[in-house]
Amino acid sequence: MAKRARLIYNPTSGREEMRKRLPEILQRLEKGGFETSTHATIGEGDALMAASQAAEREFDLIIAAGGDGTLYEVVNGIAEKPNRPPIGILPLGTTNDFARALNIPRDWEDACNLIVRNYTRPIDVGKVNQKYFINIAGGGSMTELTYEVPSKLKTMIGHLAYYVKGLEMLPRLRPIEMSLKCDELEIHEEVMLFLVANSNSVGGFEKLAMDASLNDGLFDVIVLKKCNLAEFIKIASMALRGEHTNDPNVLYFQTKKLEITSHDYVQLNLDGELGGTLPAVFTNLQSHINIIVDESGLSTYKHQRK
Numbered sequence: 282m283a284k285r286a287r288l289i290y291n292p293t294s295g296r297e298e299m300r301k302r303l304p305e306i307l308q309r310l311e312k313g314g315f316e317t318s319t320h321a322t323i324g325e326g327d328a329l330m331a332a333s334q335a336a337e338r339e340f341d342l343i344i345a346a347g348g349d350g351t352l353y354e355v356v357n358g359i360a361e362k363p364n365r366p367p368i369g370i371l372p373l374g375t376t377n378d379f380a381r382a383l384n385i386p387r388d389w390e391d392a393c394n395l396i397v398r399n400y401t402r403p404i405d406v407g408k409v410n411q412k413y414f415i416n417i418a419g420g421g422s423m424t425e426l427t428y429e430v431p432s433k434l435k436t437m438i439g440h441l442a443y444y445v446k447g448l449e450m451l452p453r454l455r456p457i458e459m460s461l462k463c464d465e466l467e468i469h470e471e472v473m474l475f476l477v478a479n480s481n482s483v484g485g486f487e488k489l490a491m492d493a494s495l496n497d498g499l500f501d502v503i504v505l506k507k508c509n510l511a512e513f514i515k516i517a518s519m520a521l522r523g524e525h526t527n528d529p530n531v532l533y534f535q536t537k538k539l540e541i542t543s544h545d546y547v548q549l550n551l552d553g554e555l556g557g558t559l560p561a562v563f564t565n566l567q568s569h570i571n572i573i574v575d576e577s578g579l580s581t582y583k584h585q586r587k
């Protein structure tokens with residue numbers, strides 16, 4: 282019997298490829314055994330609602346078509362449901378960091394073929410207060426600045442690279458006093474930026490969280506301590522090579538739960554979207570959602586420790 286899939290797509294995402302390709306995508310899914318109905322999102326929060334309804338209606342699969350923003354909403358729509366259909370990803374957005382971390386092809390035909398192969402793996406999901414993320418969360422004055430630049434450059438780490446180029450923004454960075462607490466340690470520091478990562482590939486920084494595995498139940502936490510402009514630029518260039526964790530201004534550790542507080546106003550960035558403010562408790566929900574992945578691309582999924 283054919284499986285029932287719900288295709289949730291952002292018609293404005295990326296180069297608006299979904300508008301052109303929808304009939305062909307539906308045909309391909311049908312041939313591959315997925316009877317698919319569609320929901321075109323109309324604005325912010327709509328993919329979340331659509332995914333929540335799809336879980337309640339017990340679809341066998343939810344396909345998130347668009348950028349990281351659409352996937353983020355789909356994850357948030359199903360994360361609290363007792364029945365969570367697996368997610369297939371059609372990465373047709375401007376930024377698809379998570380799909381890249383999973384080696385999901387950007388070509389729509391290849392991505393459809395992957396979906397119909399229907400090889401799923403459980404992936405950890407991060408819970409922050411009452412919201413969820415699947416790739417990376419972060420905060421600090423640097424991540425606040427990311428909302429001031431054009432949406433095409435929205436992803437936090439993409440912005441980091443952007444800032445390295447656009448040096449005029451850098452003098453505005455300021456350290457913020459924060460407390461980070463977990464079972465393993467307690468830190469009180471002036472912090473430029475903290476990142477709580479689930480995958481090891483974020484934006485242009487493929488080696489940012491080197492030990493990150495998508496289903497080990499652990500976050501990889503990176504904290505950039507107070508530093509000056511020259512030190513910051515040095516660390517950003519080290520981060521491109523995965524060498525930043527050797528720098529004394531960088532703390533790197535793994536934990537399954539983390540509490541971060543500050544007397545300052547600190548916004549949170551969850552998978553590139555605004556996600557509330559500190560204080561926050563980050564909890565790793567191990568293997569919480571099944572995602573369709575490429576069997577041959579599992580090296581990123583299983584991550585080989587050095």
Ligand SMILES: Nc1ncnc2c1ncn2[C@@H]1O[C@H](COP(=O)(O)OP(=O)(O)OP(=O)(O)O)[C@@H](O)[C@H]1O
Pocket residue numbers: 291292293294295322323324325326327346347348349350351352373374375376377432433434435
């Ligand atoms: N029909 C719509 N019109 C305008 N905005 C929409 C529509 N549907 C969804 N959105 C919004 O677009 C946001 C970004 O979408 P998404 O990440 O899928 O695409 P993107 O092309 O990667 O995004 P961006 O161009 O903003 O980087 C979503 O978080 C959602 O709030």
